[in-house]
Amino acid sequence: MSAVKLDGKATAAKIKADLTARVTALKERGVVPGLGTVLVGDDPGSQIYVAGKHRDCAEVGIASIRVDLPETATQADVEAAIDELNASPSCTGYIVQLPLPKHLDTMALLERMDPAKDADGLHPVNLGRLVHMVDAPLPCTPHGIVLLLQEYGVPLKGADVVVVGRGITVGRSLGLLLTRRTENATVTLCHTGTADLAAHVRRADIVVAAAGVPGLITADMVKPGAAVLDVGVSRVDGKIAGDVAADVAEVAGFLTPNPGGVGPMTRALLLSNVVEAAEHALR
Numbered sequence: 001m002s003a004v005k006l007d008g009k010a011t012a013a014k015i016k017a018d019l020t021a022r023v024t025a026l027k028e029r030g031v032v033p034g035l036g037t038v039l040v041g042d043d044p045g046s047q048i049y050v051a052g053k054h055r056d057c058a059e060v061g062i063a064s065i066r067v068d069l070p071e072t073a074t075q076a077d078v079e080a081a082i083d084e085l086n087a088s089p090s091c092t093g094y095i096v097q098l099p100l101p102k103h104l105d106t107m108a109l110l111e112r113m114d115p116a117k118d119a120d121g122l123h124p125v126n127l128g129r130l131v132h133m134v135d136a137p138l139p140c141t142p143h144g145i146v147l148l149l150q151e152y153g154v155p156l157k158g159a160d161v162v163v164v165g166r167g168i169t170v171g172r173s174l175g176l177l178l179t180r181r182t183e184n185a186t187v188t189l190c191h192t193g194t195a196d197l198a199a200h201v202r203r204a205d206i207v208v209a210a211a212g213v214p215g216l217i218t219a220d221m222v223k224p225g226a227a228v229l230d231v232g233v234s235r236v237d238g239k240i241a242g243d244v245a246a247d248v249a250e251v252a253g254f255l256t257p258n259p260g261g262v263g264p265m266t267r268a269l270l271l272s273n274v275v276e277a278a279e280h281a282l283r
């Protein structure tokens, strides 16, 4: 058996087509959505992601503002960049590319952002709103994962979901999303302290691998027919190495390619947050 491909690239293209129409409608009302990015340092992976985000913006008609700072940037330098984007009328939403160099205080910088312009949904106020289940921009990767599963008719209600990895951008936030009444999944959040990872994964109807450990999830750990989503973006010899081993395709019922799965969905949902923030500002 071979798994059905959860085609993130194709699903993201549909989302972007819808966003293009909404951007046109906004422009007719005199609003041009604009995404800002703050990138500190020259990590090659981060450079690629940020460049991709600007390309996506151009594709759907969103203006973009790119702020690149050197690896040696001080806390005050990044604060100044954030203050400028907070004040800029042409920036309707922005992100601070993570991880930041170790000498910077990430939490203090995230807290300095205007929550209304937080396109990643990672500002503590917005994460707090997510915990409270009130309207907030949703973290892009978790939101993209939920939409991708819905697109392929993978049932969430009553499903046993195992999320591997407790990072704030993916694992921890995804657990919050999937346990909302509207999704109603049962979530087990596994991490490096989990005693028997294989035993948990084996019971799962849906497995989300977001640990950043290449090949962590192997075929023998996956229940036949399960949906498996690979969030891993490690690089080995310059090539993307996901968290899911290749042989999982033989047992899974649904599987994201990587690249072409979760990555393009993350980018599409970032654009969606920018458009939504611009629409919100009009109301």
Ligand SMILES: Nc1nc(=O)c2c([nH]1)NC[C@@H]1CN(c3ccc(C(=O)N[C@@H](CCC(=O)O)C(=O)O)cc3)C=[N+]21
Pocket (backbone or CB within 6 Å): 048, 049, 052, 095, 096, 097, 098, 099, 120, 140, 233, 240, 258, 259, 260, 261, 262, 263, 264, 266, 267
């Ligand atoms: N504040 C912040 N927000 C983020 O959303 C964020 C971040 N920091 N730091 C890094 C991670 C990683 N990330 C990816 C986004 C798209 C692809 C993506 O589209 N990848 C392509 C392949 C691109 C390639 O070849 O490298 C794909 O999967 O098809 C991958 C990874 C967002 N992140």
